[in-house]
Amino acid sequence: MKLLLTxxxxxxxxxxxxxxxxxxxxxxxxxxxxxxxAQWGHPMCGPTSVRRFVVGGLPDLGWGSVGLLELTALPTIDPERWVPWVREADVLLVDGGDATYLCHWLRESGLADLLPSLTETVWVGVSAGSMVLTPRIGDLFVEWAGAPDDRTLGVVDFSIFPHLDVFPDNTLAAAHEWAAGIGGPAYVLDDESAVRVVDGEVDVVSEGQWHRL
Structure with missing residues (x-):
C-alpha cells in the first residue's frame, strides 16, 4: 500500500x-x-462525529465516488461481496477514534489480511487511522476498555504522536515522555503534517510542526 498518515x-x-x-x-x-x-471505540465519539466524518472532511474532497465501509459489519457479509469493493477502490480514508478498537476490527473483518495484496491502494489515515498501522500507540492513547494492550498492526516500524499542540495534553514535553515508553522511533505531528510511506521510503509532508524522536 501507499500510505499517507496524517x-x-x-x-x-x-x-x-x-x-x-x-x-x-x-x-x-x-x-x-x-x-x-475507530470512532465507535472512543468515548468522545458517537453518531454525530461519525456523520461529520462521512459527510465532510476527507470524503468531501471531490472524489469521483465515495462509499462507506463499516468494518464491524464485514464479518456478517460474504467476502465475495466486500473484497471486490475494497480492491476496486483507489483509496481507503480511515478516520480517527481509538486505534486499538480499529485494529481489532481490521483483524476480525479480515481486511488486515488483505492489506499486503493492495499494493496500488492508497491508505489515508487520520489520527488513529494512521496510528493503527504502527507497532504501538502507547497507553496514553488507549481509550477502548476492551483493548488487551497498546499494540497495533505494525505495518510500519515507527509510532505516531498526533495533534501536537491541538489539545492541552498533546505537548512536545508529553510526546517525549510518551516516546520513552514506546521503545522505537516515532513521529510527532501537528494537524498540518503527515508521514508519507511508499515502497518503504518515509518522508514528512508538512506546513506546520513535526519532530522525529
Whole structure:
C-alpha cells in the first residue's frame, strides 16, 4: 500500500498534493471508501462525529465516488461481496477514534489480511487511522476498555504522536515522555503534517510542526 498518515486529515495544499501524487490521478477521477470504525471505540465519539466524518472532511474532497465501509459489519457479509469493493477502490480514508478498537476490527473483518495484496491502494489515515498501522500507540492513547494492550498492526516500524499542540495534553514535553515508553522511533505531528510511506521510503509532508524522536 501507499500510505499517507496524517494527524488531522488533508488540511493544506501540500498534503493534498502528496495525496494526488500517490493516487497518480486527480481526486475527481478516483474512487474512495471511508472507514469510520475507530470512532465507535472512543468515548468522545458517537453518531454525530461519525456523520461529520462521512459527510465532510476527507470524503468531501471531490472524489469521483465515495462509499462507506463499516468494518464491524464485514464479518456478517460474504467476502465475495466486500473484497471486490475494497480492491476496486483507489483509496481507503480511515478516520480517527481509538486505534486499538480499529485494529481489532481490521483483524476480525479480515481486511488486515488483505492489506499486503493492495499494493496500488492508497491508505489515508487520520489520527488513529494512521496510528493503527504502527507497532504501538502507547497507553496514553488507549481509550477502548476492551483493548488487551497498546499494540497495533505494525505495518510500519515507527509510532505516531498526533495533534501536537491541538489539545492541552498533546505537548512536545508529553510526546517525549510518551516516546520513552514506546521503545522505537516515532513521529510527532501537528494537524498540518503527515508521514508519507511508499515502497518503504518515509518522508514528512508538512506546513506546520513535526519532530522525529
Amino acid at each position: 494527524s488531522g486529515g488533508v488540511t493544506n495544499p501540500s498534503i493534498e498534493a502528496a495525496l494526488v501524487d500517490l493516487l497518480g490521478k486527480p481526486i475527481a477521477d478516483a474512487t474512495a471508501l471511508c472507514v469510520p470504525t
